[in-house]
Every structure is written in C-alpha cells, then in structure tokens.
Amino acid sequence: MRPHPIRRSPIRPVSAVFKWTYRNYPTDENRALIVAKYAAEQRGFTKFAVLSVDSDYGRSAITFTKKYLPDFKVRSSAKILQGSEVDFRSVLAKIRDNGAQAIIMYGLADTTPIIARQMIELGIAGKVALIGNGEFNTEKTIKSAPSALEGAVEAAAWLPQFDSPESKAFVEKFTATYNEAPNNHAYVHWDTVNLLAAAIKQAGSADKVKVRDALSKIKYKSPVGEVTFDDHNQARLPMILLQIENGKPSIKGAYTADIQYPAN
Numbered sequence: 001m002r003p004h005p006i007r008r009s010p011i012r013p014v015s016a017v018f019k020w021t022y023r024n025y026p027t028d029e030n031r032a033l034i035v036a037k038y039a040a041e042q043r044g045f046t047k048f049a050v051l052s053v054d055s056d057y058g059r060s061a062i063t064f065t066k067k068y069l070p071d072f073k074v075r076s077s078a079k080i081l082q083g084s085e086v087d088f089r090s091v092l093a094k095i096r097d098n099g100a101q102a103i104i105m106y107g108l109a110d111t112t113p114i115i116a117r118q119m120i121e122l123g124i125a126g127k128v129a130l131i132g133n134g135e136f137n138t139e140k141t142i143k144s145a146p147s148a149l150e151g152a153v154e155a156a157a158w159l160p161q162f163d164s165p166e167s168k169a170f171v172e173k174f175t176a177t178y179n180e181a182p183n184n185h186a187y188v189h190w191d192t193v194n195l196l197a198a199a200i201k202q203a204g205s206a207d208k209v210k211v212r213d214a215l216s217k218i219k220y221k222s223p224v225g226e227v228t229f230d231d232h233n234q235a236r237l238p239m240i241l242l243q244i245e246n247g248k249p250s251i252k253g254a255y256t257a258d259i260q261y262p263a264n
Helices: 029-040 056-072 089-096 112-121 139-144 165-178 185-205 208-217
Strands: 001-003 021-023 045-054 077-082 103-106 129-133 153-156 221-222 227-230 241-246 248-255
Touching: 001 103, 021 089, 029 056, 029 089, 029 103, 029 129, 029 241, 045 056, 045 089, 056 077, 056 103, 077 089, 077 153, 089 112, 112 129, 112 221
Parallel strands: 045 077, 045 103, 103 129, 129 153
Antiparallel strands: 153 241, 221 227, 241 248
C-alpha cells in the first residue's frame, strides 16, 4: 500500500483499480475544476474559450472544464490544437469576435509563447486573460509576450515560494542538503512520505489494514493546507493559484474543490 503521487485524469478512480492505492496529487480534473472556480468566482468571468493540446491531457482538460463550467453559469466554446499548428490567428480572431473574456488553456511550453504573441497581433493581449496550465509562470514564457501574459492564472500543486512555515522549512533543508531549490516532484514525494508516516502514527501500527483505514480517515496538515481522502481514495488537497502581476508570478492562495464522480 502506498499513497500515489501521480497526476493523470481519473477516468477510473484509483479505488476502482486497486483498493490499496491512494493518490496524493491533484488530478487533471482537480486542476480543471479549481481553475474554472477561481476564474468565475474570483475574477468574475462569464464567457470563456477553451483551448488545449491534442493529447490525452488536453482532451481530458476540455472534458473536465466543460463538465464544471455550467456550475458557475458561464458560457464556453472549445477547440483542440493540433500538434503541427503554429498559426492560431483564425482561432484567436473567433475568440475575439465572440467576446470571450478569458481563454482557459491547457498547453505546453512551446505553444504558449506562440499563442501569446499572436494575441498581441490581434489586439486582445491584456483584454482576454489566459487561465489554466501552459507554463504561464516561467520567466521565459512571460518575456516572450509580457502584455499577453499579464493577468494570466495558473494552478500548481506546490511552489517553493509558497509562504507557510512548513513549506519554508522544507525548502531551506532541501537547499542546504542538495545545493539547489526543490522542484514540485521533490516536494510531492517528501510530503507523501510524511503523510504515510502520519497515517502509521494514527493507526498505532504498521499493519496494512490499519494503515489503510487510517488513511481513509486522516486529516493531515500539509504545507499548503489540510489533506483528506474522498471515498475514491483521491486526496482532497489544495492547489496553489498564481497570477502574473507586473511581469512576475504572484501567489493568490491555495484553493480546493471536490470532484463530482459519475454514479456507479
């Protein structure tokens, strides 16, 4: 039995695959729901376009985004970006003409700068916000088209800049040991080991059944907030929301949202 720090979309919940598996990482569905919730409730957007890369990740992002957007009484349209595409002007022109306030985008590091520069060409940079997951927060991406990336919002499982005592302590200890700052993967595995240790302590035993039962009931304090598991063994855990402000990522807080599973 192990808490499982993997991300992919839960088309089949982990509990349906293996009852001893617990996923301690946001899925694509978690990310899509939290991004949609933040965009609608915190930014007040009511009309979206949804763009994504042509992959399992991108297609599931569109599926989950369209699943949850109606909950926030907003309108949307969706488009899959083909892997060979480099000219998105016609798509962006339709987005402009349809009056979208934001583009919910799930892309890659090589796609985002191209789209951002073409947004500038079409006069929608600074008028239509980018929201989602497309490496909006990296220095290279921001420098590629600053006016288009200003105000962009991205969700992350964790960042070394997150301001909590536990997070800072982890970053300091990791940096002192390895002479470099930790990345997201280092944090997730460290936090998962601590979560499992907390479950063993709560169970009062390393017996696998008792530890599994403890995980199902645990309320674990992670560096970004409380973690519990739902009845599908998926962690309910916060994701960090970043917004690009004055050309730099600014952490807006940690947000959670519960997945709506289909009826069996």
